[in-house]
Amino acid sequence: MSARPNTATVESAAVESADPCCAAPLPVLGRDVTVPLVTGGEVTYAALDYAASAPALQRVWDDVAAYAPYYGSVHRGAGYLSQLSTDLFENSRVTVAEFLDCRPDDQVVFTRSTTDSLNLLAATIPAGCQVFVFETEHHASLLPWRDARVTYLNAPRTPEQAVETLERALADRDPYGPALVCVTGASNVTGELWPVKELAAAAHAHGARIVLDAAQLAPHHPVSVRELDVDWVAFSGHKLYAPFGSGVLAGRADWLQDSEPYLAGGGASRKVARRADGGVDVEWHTTAARHEAGSPNVIGVYSIASACKALTEASFDSLVARERHLIATVREGLAEVPEVRVLSLFGDDAPRVGVISFVVDGWNSSHFAAALSAEYGIGVRDGLFCAHPLVRTLLGSDPQDPGECGAPEAAPGERSLNAIRVSFGAGTPDEHVERFVRAVKELVRDGALWKYRTEDGRCVPDRG
Numbered sequence: 001m002s003a004r005p006n007t008a009t010v011e012s013a014a015v016e017s018a019d020p021c022c023a024a025p026l027p028v029l030g031r032d033v034t035v036p037l038v039t040g041g042e043v044t045y046a047a048l049d050y051a052a053s054a055p056a057l058q059r060v061w062d063d064v065a066a067y068a069p070y071y072g073s074v075h076r077g078a079g080y081l082s083q084l085s086t087d088l089f090e091n092s093r094v095t096v097a098e099f100l101d102c103r104p105d106d107q108v109v110f111t112r113s114t115t116d117s118l119n120l121l122a123a124t125i126p127a128g129c130q131v132f133v134f135e136t137e138h139h140a141s142l143l144p145w146r147d148a149r150v151t152y153l154n155a156p157r158t159p160e161q162a163v164e165t166l167e168r169a170l171a172d173r174d175p176y177g178p179a180l181v182c183v184t185g186a187s188n189v190t191g192e193l194w195p196v197k198e199l200a201a202a203a204h205a206h207g208a209r210i211v212l213d214a215a216q217l218a219p220h221h222p223v224s225v226r227e228l229d230v231d232w233v234a235f236s237g238h239k240l241y242a243p244f245g246s247g248v249l250a251g252r253a254d255w256l257q258d259s260e261p262y263l264a265g266g267g268a269s270r271k272v273a274r275r276a277d278g279g280v281d282v283e284w285h286t287t288a289a290r291h292e293a294g295s296p297n298v299i300g301v302y303s304i305a306s307a308c309k310a311l312t313e314a315s316f317d318s319l320v321a322r323e324r325h326l327i328a329t330v331r332e333g334l335a336e337v338p339e340v341r342v343l344s345l346f347g348d349d350a351p352r353v354g355v356i357s358f359v360v361d362g363w364n365s366s367h368f369a370a371a372l373s374a375e376y377g378i379g380v381r382d383g384l385f386c387a388h389p390l391v392r393t394l395l396g397s398d399p400q401d402p403g404e405c406g407a408p409e410a411a412p413g414e415r416s417l418n419a420i421r422v423s424f425g426a427g428t429p430d431e432h433v434e435r436f437v438r439a440v441k442e443l444v445r446d447g448a449l450w451k452y453r454t455e456d457g458r459c460v461p462d463r464g
Contacts, residue, residue: 023318026310027058028241028427035377038450038461043377046432050239051188051355051423052381054219056303057241063306064243064299074298075267075289089298092305093288099308100233100250101224108250109288110301114215115140117234117249118182120291121211122148124259129178132169132208134162135389136189136345141182141213141234142389148180155393158346159195163202170206179208185217189387189394189421191327191355192346193217200229211251215239219425220323220353222316225251237304241311241426246300249291257286261293268293311426319426323354326424326433330356333437339363339444343394343419354424357385359395360444365418366459371448374461376439378432381421391419 034042047055067088072081074089093108102108111117122144125131131145134153142152151169156162166181173179181203186193196212203210211232214223218235225233232251238244261268261284268290271283284290311319331348334340339361344350360368369382384391395417422436451462 023314023322025322025429026241026314026319026426028055029058029061030055031427031429037377038374038463046376046378046435048422048424048428048432048436049379049381050219050425050428051191051216051385051421053238053244054241054425055427056243057307057310057427059310060242060303060306064303067302068299071298074296076295085298088302089296092301095305095308096248096250099223099312100248101222101226102250103226105253106225106251107253107256107288108248109256109291110296110304111234111247111249111291112245112297113140113238113247114213114234114236115144115247117247118211118213119144120249120262121232121234121255122146123262124255124291125180126178126255126258129180130173132166132173132179132181134165134183135393136187137182137184137387137390138188138213138215139386139388140215141184141211142387145182155345155390159198159350163195163198166199167202167206170202170208173206173208175207179203179206181208181210182213183210184213184215185223186220186353186355187345187387187390188216188355189357189385189390189419190344190346191216191352191423192344193221193351193353196230197228204229209252216353216355219311221320237300237307240304240307242303242307243300246297246304248304253286256288256291260284262291263293265293267296314426323425326428326430327352327354327356329430329433330422330424330437334358334440337441337444340440343391345394354428355421356423357391357394357419357421359419360440363444364459365420366454367448367452368443369420370452370459370461371443371450372436372439374452375443375449376435378436378439380436381423383418385419385421392417395419 030047033045035045036042070081070084072085074086097108111120118141125148129148131148131150132153133142133150136155153165153169156165183196183199184194185196200210209231212230214233214235217223219240223233232249234249237246268284269282270285273281275281334342341359343357359365365382369380372378372380424433452459453462
């Protein structure tokens with residue numbers, strides 16, 4: 001099969017947009033990686049799956065590499081490297097608190113991910129706590145509340161409706177018991193920004209607390225715990241241009257201090273002594289260490305702090321302006337293709353981050369994503385994005401319809417209960433989104449050049 005002319009061989013070294021309002025993309029790892037095309041040749045990879053994991057900033061990688069020779073045990077050694085590593089670890093906590101504009105008494109707890117952070121918080125909520133969660137949440141914030149009374153709220157269609165829905169639900173709750181609201185800052189499906197400050201005001205007016213899932217918000221917009229007036233915020237390093245394996249839960253200390261440690265072990269305990277009856281008495285830390293048992297991920301923690309500094313120094317005003325330019329490029333390009341339907345809760349005019357999901361008439365979503373990768377070197381995501389109830393609502397499907405986080409079982413050409421997601425951020429060159437828009441138009445107009453088949457649930461090029 002022959003390659004489509006003048007499209008798939010375009011390199012990412014193409015001239016950047018001359019728009020003076022937009023800064024250059026931040027340097028990230030992998031920006032020069034080339035990948036093979038099934039139609040022949042290679043192309044610079046266009047990583048447009050930032051909502052799943054953003055590439056690490058070059059600055060972060062350089063900082064980690066500079067520290068690596070000095071790696072030592074944290075909080076557990078008298079030697080120079082241990083002391084240096086401990087200072088770096090605790091200074092990283094200060095950096096993250098500043099990045100989030102935390103209150104003086106807030107704690108910053110380091111975890112493995114947003115999912116881990118919210119499960120930690122779920123383990124600390126008081127007995128009888130009622131939790132309110134919109135069905136629009138990512139599974140990381142939809143599912144951890146297994147030991148609580150959970151009220152799942154229907155997807156709102158405007159920000160105002162979201163606040164009204166929450167206020168009605170809170171008004172009907174037991175006014176004397178503890179309550180917690182969990183809400184995303186930016187949807188991992190539609191990219192739309194949620195009215196976090198207004199939801200926090202509603203929660204507090206009814207005596208409830210609120211936790212913000214900022215996994216998709218923090219990499220794109222400044223997050224101020226004080227200004228938003230949220231009780232806790234959670235996010236992941238791997239979406240904030242840092243490597244995998246680290247996350248943050250920051251906010252009020254009281255529930256964290258009053259609960260049993262998330263993990264029991266060294267680091268969480270201050271004193272351990274045998275009793276006369278043969279048992280053990282334990283005095284747990286009241287600081288963030290209470291929930292950080294075991295040897296911490298020093299590299300991961302430092303990488304988060306480095307990313308926080310890099311984004312702050314780059315200026316969010318500049319990053320937001322550039323991302324709006326990229327969003328406009330994608331949305332305007334998709335609007336020119338009648339077969340494409342962009343998924344949205346709040347409408348076209350809603351403010352959003354660089355996350356856009358859509359379906360294409362006549363295409364299986366996995367097939368379309370596979371063709372983007374194999375024929376254009378473009379990496380996007382297809383599926384339900386670990387937000388099954390939301391995607392099903394947006395697709396207008398039966399809530400009982402089957403579907404998975406990954407690819408569907410449907411064969412190429414068959415309809416699937418899935419969507420395609422393109423996402424980008426501070427490291428995305430203009431050429432990547434321009435290539436994506438061009439590829440969508442050509443695939444819809446001309447079809448795929450290659451044959452595809454289903455293998456282990458994924459649509460892949462048929463190389464037989």
